[in-house]
Amino acid sequence: MRKLILLLVTLALVSTTSAGLVKPAKKSAAAKPAPRALAIVGATVVDVNGKSNIPDAVVIIEGDKIKAVGPRAKVRVPRGAEVIDARGKYLIPGLIDTHTHSAYDGKDSWPSTRFLASGITTVLDTGSLPPVYDLKRRIAIGELQGPRMLVCGPMISGEPVAFPMSETVKTPDEARRAVDARVAAGADLIKTHAQLAPDDLRAAIDEAHKKGLRTISHTGKTNALEAVLAGTNILTHLVGVPDAAVPDPEKIRSAHTTAFLGGWIASSLAWLQADPAKLDVLIREMVSRHVFYSPTLSIHHTIAFARDPDAFREAAAASNPPPLVLKDWEGLAKQPFDTAPFKKAWINMQQFVKRFYDAGGVLIVGTDTAAVYQAPGLSAHEEMRLMAELGVPTIEALKAGTINAARALGIERETGSIEAGKLADIVIIDADPLADINNTRKIARVIKAGIVYEKR
């Protein structure tokens, strides 16, 4: 088992000199793709724009961009191009995880190559200590291998303090200053966290929008409906969501005010008494305001179903986490609590996500890696699987991890689909992802911005 996973997670830069694709230096792999074209020939291109797939396609990559995509009869392979024979394979856009914590301890980050090995070519880091800005920069210049990063910097939250990678603000003024500091440091979006009070959240969102940045909100002390009405762009998690739909919302609010974990549990169990009509009010507001939703099904599913010691050992063996992450996971695995109500609540969570989708809502993939059992990359595939399992069509689950996630982050002109002019972010897979979403895990090669990685 271990051996197989290691094979999967160890992707090597393709560096054959004859191909001339990349020439990694000994210490740094900062090599730019050579100008010589790369042609991927014979695969089926999966179209996430809802038109139609292209069987027996030719994709031409020049530098970091896609130059042309089309049927073999229409797209000419340039002379001297390096050719990847991909007959029988499928091409999907590089995947995007909109909820990660890559450098949350500031130093002991999980090797970013793990994302690439799973076909994740872009991530949004939704809360890490300030070294995350440097991690983003080092990947961007090719000093480190990893997915393209957008970052929020440390999360903005209120009292009580829950995580080292969050900053506590107590007034709207402090919230605005926290946003400004992140803008100055190079943040791409602003992450608001569970303990942020309503007035402070509204100020943070307003300030972010004034500075031209979008917001992603993990709600709690301010519930999801309040955050949506305040104008947040992305809602993440299934906590905070049922809070306004229960008979006594203030009781849950006070749980969030007392402690992070207590708030998480109270809010998770609130699904058991949430009024569907009130939840529909939230859905309508989200849809009409074009709020993207990342339910992070994977972590909620984990909490309900995977807390037994065997599951913990399995997750740890499969993903080989660094010591600090392992310590966190062990801590949670050792806290025994009755999972039965969480399993019941899970059904209501699934129904909500399906109702949101059916009402025209836009789902995106976000996983909360490296929170409990969320291994970089693997968790994104799990998130798409869980979307499909609750009744979202397979193509829509794939869109959630590609073009819809790109739209949520405002990078849809650069990535998210396999189209001429976009960055060459492509995953070559061995089987049809539309026949079975689990096939996205059968990765042959990963291409990020024209650089090819393959299994070693």
Ligand SMILES: [Zn+2]
């Ligand atoms: Zn998170």
